[in-house]
Amino acid sequence: MLKAEINTDVFKEAIDVIAALVTECRLHISPDGITTRAVDTANVAMISLTLSSGAFTSYDATETEIGLDINKMKNILGMMGKDEILSLELPDDGHKMEMAFGGYKYSIALLDVNTVRKDPNPPSIDLPGKAVLSGSDLNSSIKAASLVSDKIAFGINPEKPTFFMEADGDTDHINLELEKDQLESITPAEAKSLFSLDYLRDMGKVMSRSDRVEIDIGLDHPVKFGFEIAQGNGKVEFLLAPRIETD
Amino acid sequence: MLKAEINTDVFKEAIDVIAALVTECRLHISPDGITTRAVDTANVAMISLTLSSGAFTSYDATETEIGLDINKMKNILGMMGKDEILSLELPDDGHKMEMAFGGYKYSIALLDVNTVRKDPNPPSIDLPGKAVLSGSDLNSSIKAASLVSDKIAFGINPEKPTFFMEADGDTDHINLELEKDQLESITPAEAKSLFSLDYLRDMGKVMSRSDRVEIDIGLDHPVKFGFEIAQGNGKVEFLLAPRIETD
Amino acid sequence: MLKAEINTDVFKEAIDVIAALVTECRLHISPDGITTRAVDTANVAMISLTLSSGAFTSYDATETEIGLDINKMKNILGMMGKDEILSLELPDDGHKMEMAFGGYKYSIALLDVNTVRKDPNPPSIDLPGKAVLSGSDLNSSIKAASLVSDKIAFGINPEKPTFFMEADGDTDHINLELEKDQLESITPAEAKSLFSLDYLRDMGKVMSRSDRVEIDIGLDHPVKFGFEIAQGNGKVEFLLAPRIETD
Known part of the structure; x- marks a missing residue:
């Protein structure tokens, strides 16, 4: 009822x-x-x-x-x-x-x-790196990557530390590197994984409305996007499997 | 000339x-x-x-x-x-x-x-029920019905009295009932007829700009929509034949 | 570099x-x-x-x-x-x-x-007539001509003097005649040439943003459109070959 x-x-x-x-x-x-x-x-x-x-x-x-x-x-x-x-x-x-x-x-x-397909079990994965940024910045980076490739890499450079995205096309290349003061927060850890833009485009659109998206990421591991809806009365998690880098 | x-x-x-x-x-x-x-x-x-x-x-x-x-x-x-x-x-x-x-x-x-096809003779029909409402309300009801079916029923419930619309899809159903105070006026009479949304969609769009549409309706009879254009210097009548209810 | x-x-x-x-x-x-x-x-x-x-x-x-x-x-x-x-x-x-x-x-x-194709040599042509008007007026005339034909004639009537455009469809005709006070300036000369709207449509769109387009024109000769971009730090010239009038 x-x-x-x-x-x-x-x-x-x-x-x-x-x-x-x-x-x-x-x-x-x-x-x-x-x-x-x-x-x-x-x-x-x-x-x-x-x-x-x-x-x-x-x-x-x-x-x-x-x-x-x-x-x-x-x-x-x-x-x-x-x-x-x-x-x-x-x-x-x-x-x-x-x-x-x-x-x-x-x-x-x-x-x-x-x-209707049964609920999947949430996989237990350990994602050591984390960056928190605005959904509109995240969505822009997804749209930018789409210009040159159908894949995008997200990662963290723990030395600087920065959160970065990269896309490699056949001839063209694009990257964006966000430093500490351009992020809400960053948890440095060696992290870089490659993802299909097919999935990210639709996710990016809905995340673009959020002020704050938490990205949990590892090395060739899935990525987790977490954000709130309904003025904090709702919580969403997207989990996306990585793609294997091939040449 | x-x-x-x-x-x-x-x-x-x-x-x-x-x-x-x-x-x-x-x-x-x-x-x-x-x-x-x-x-x-x-x-x-x-x-x-x-x-x-x-x-x-x-x-x-x-x-x-x-x-x-x-x-x-x-x-x-x-x-x-x-x-x-x-x-x-x-x-x-x-x-x-x-x-x-x-x-x-x-x-x-x-x-x-x-x-060019000759002017048709206007059929002489008696439509006992009448409701007067805004064109935008009428157009919204036509768009709402389109979600579940390709047919819409308009009618009057003389007991209450209300003007209503209904659409029955294979699995879904939608209805809207407007009472006296949601209409400009109503002339109660037993009335209900079914119409094709194909025709009503285009009519609804042009009627949506009118503050006031008169609907004359009967029992399994055509419906007549009357409204003014050109600040009252123009008058339009749409007449639409009913569809037969089949199962 | x-x-x-x-x-x-x-x-x-x-x-x-x-x-x-x-x-x-x-x-x-x-x-x-x-x-x-x-x-x-x-x-x-x-x-x-x-x-x-x-x-x-x-x-x-x-x-x-x-x-x-x-x-x-x-x-x-x-x-x-x-x-x-x-x-x-x-x-x-x-x-x-x-x-x-x-x-x-x-x-x-x-x-x-x-x-990539080598740079063409600019042809040396003498275009005696000139009219200067706003790019949005020019673009509107191109769109108007598209309604009735796939060709447009531009010309100058040196007697009046006026800058004119004309388009002749199979059954319909449209023309626009701009007098001195509707133009920034006009250099009268006998001039009329016919052009393909295929090219002019795209040119018209970019020229519509310009306050001032110089049109140089002759008799069955190419037309030259000149306008500035980048607050006067850029200069553009379009040259378009005429079409032969056929019946």
């Missing part, structure tokens, strides 16, 4: 974040809030999202699991005004979700949870 | 309304103003438009009938500035129309009226 | 002007500034561009010639902020150009100059 109200802007932000990676997911609803964890079809990227009950203007729920068509949800979001109130209601039988906003009542069929 | 001047915004509005339904039409020019009535190629929707001489800043005409290529006119409209004066001139022999604005002189070939 | 800094807006303007005609060109770098002259693949249009050292915020160069991929440069321009400083550096060996802005360092492969 779920009966909740939420600002449409907050709800859009959460759905956009999920849509950067998957087209459907399982939502775990509990008295404390809503969580989801999903991997993309190629098993390269994972998203974990938590929206606490504090993100809602009113919230009443019991433990439930539902399957959500994220694409369909995005279309409905396009109809919602800014800064309106959206009410969500999930009866106990739970094959439909009722959404109401601005006089409209939508009744949306949910996906059978058994047809 | 026609020799007239009109504000470009007023002229654009009139052409846009016609373009929502047809790509060419017959214009009937008289000393009192200009009228047209046309049906779409599938005979599903009809438009009637009247632009009185008061919609023009200067107007001098005798009885004439011309064939107008509405698509071509839309392209030319794109060149016109806002709030300029457009002068129209139609010599007596009448195979060309001269249009002048902002220093430009266009000479446009007219269509042979005999190649 | 080149080591220079330039405002990104000024650099964008110069590259956009070249991109209106060619996708690659030879840049001639000297202590005085940078010049290029190129013709399009069909030999119909030519561009000459001069950017004096005064267009740069700092400039140090020796004589060099490089081959530039204009398309690639346009993509990189899209990453640059407005009113930033772009630094350009060309080592003596010169197969790469280093570009730095906003923390980013790009290393761009240059084209082998021998693979």
Whole structure:
């Protein structure tokens, strides 16, 4: 059971974040809030999202699991005004979700949870380096790398210390090096890994709205991007597997 | 013969309304103003438009009938500035129309009226229910219905009384119910009819600019949308045939 | 050798002007500034561009010639902020150009100059008529002509005197006649020539930003458009061959 109200802007932000990676997911609803964890079809990227009950203007729920068509949800979001109130209601039988906003009542069929991929287990990895910077700086570096290559390397130079990104095309090269005073913080450690820009482009777009993205990184290891949504009442983690450097 | 001047915004509005339904039409020019009535190629929707001489800043005409290529006119409209004066001139022999604005002189070939479909006779139908609301509310309901279906039902619930719209998709459902105080007025009567969204999408766009749209509706009958353009110097009626409900 | 800094807006303007005609060109770098002259693949249009050292915020160069991929440069321009400083550096060996802005360092492969078409010789032609008008007026007339035809005639009527443009479609006709007080200046002479709108559309877009375009024109002769960029520190000339009038 779920009966909740939420600002449409907050709800859009959460759905956009999920849509950067998957087209459907399982939502775990509990008295404390809503969580989801999903991997993309190629098993390269994972998203974990938590929206606490504090993100809602009113919230009443019991433990439930539902399957959500994220694409369909995005279309409905396009109809919602800014800064309106959206009410969500999930009866106990739970094959439909009722959404109401601005006089409209939508009744949306949910996906059978058994047809939606199970939650992945979060891998236990040790990422020694960390840099904290603005999402818009991070997104700009992803767009810059796209000009010359389909891969990007993120890394930390522990000597200076700096956080850097690099992209190597067939003929062209681009790099950006951010020093301590251009970052919110840096935890120096030997770190450099290569990633596919295909995944990062969509992630970059949603992260660009965040003032503060924590990047955890190692040596030829996955990268973890962590940031808050819903004025701190939501937390998102993107995990992205590295690509092997080939020539 | 026609020799007239009109504000470009007023002229654009009139052409846009016609373009929502047809790509060419017959214009009937008289000393009192200009009228047209046309049906779409599938005979599903009809438009009637009247632009009185008061919609023009200067107007001098005798009885004439011309064939107008509405698509071509839309392209030319794109060149016109806002709030300029457009002068129209139609010599007596009448195979060309001269249009002048902002220093430009266009000479446009007219269509042979005999190649343009004759004016349809307006059907005599009795539509007992009526609701009056803003065009933007009406257009939003059309866009909302498009999310779940290709059909929309409009109707009146005479008991409450409310004006409502409903759309039923394969799995999803949406409805909007507007009470007396959300409408400008309502004439209660048992009324509900189903319409194709294909036609309504284009009509909705042009109606969205109007503060006030009168909707006349019956039970499984056509719907009539009436609104004013050109600061009350023009009147438009859209008539749309119902679709049969099938399963 | 080149080591220079330039405002990104000024650099964008110069590259956009070249991109209106060619996708690659030879840049001639000297202590005085940078010049290029190129013709399009069909030999119909030519561009000459001069950017004096005064267009740069700092400039140090020796004589060099490089081959530039204009398309690639346009993509990189899209990453640059407005009113930033772009630094350009060309080592003596010169197969790469280093570009730095906003923390980013790009290393761009240059084209082998021998693979880029040689500079054309500027034809010596005598164009007796001249009109000077705003680039936005000129661009509007090009867009207006596109509505009815794929060719446009520019000319001067020395009697009145006026500068005029005309376009004749299969059925429609458009013309614009600008008198002395609508032009910055006019040098009357018998002049009228026909041009392909394919070329003029792209030229018109970049010229529309200029307050003042000098048009030199003759009778069935090429047309020359001259305008300044970089606050007078740059000069551009477009030369366009006429089309033969056929029926």
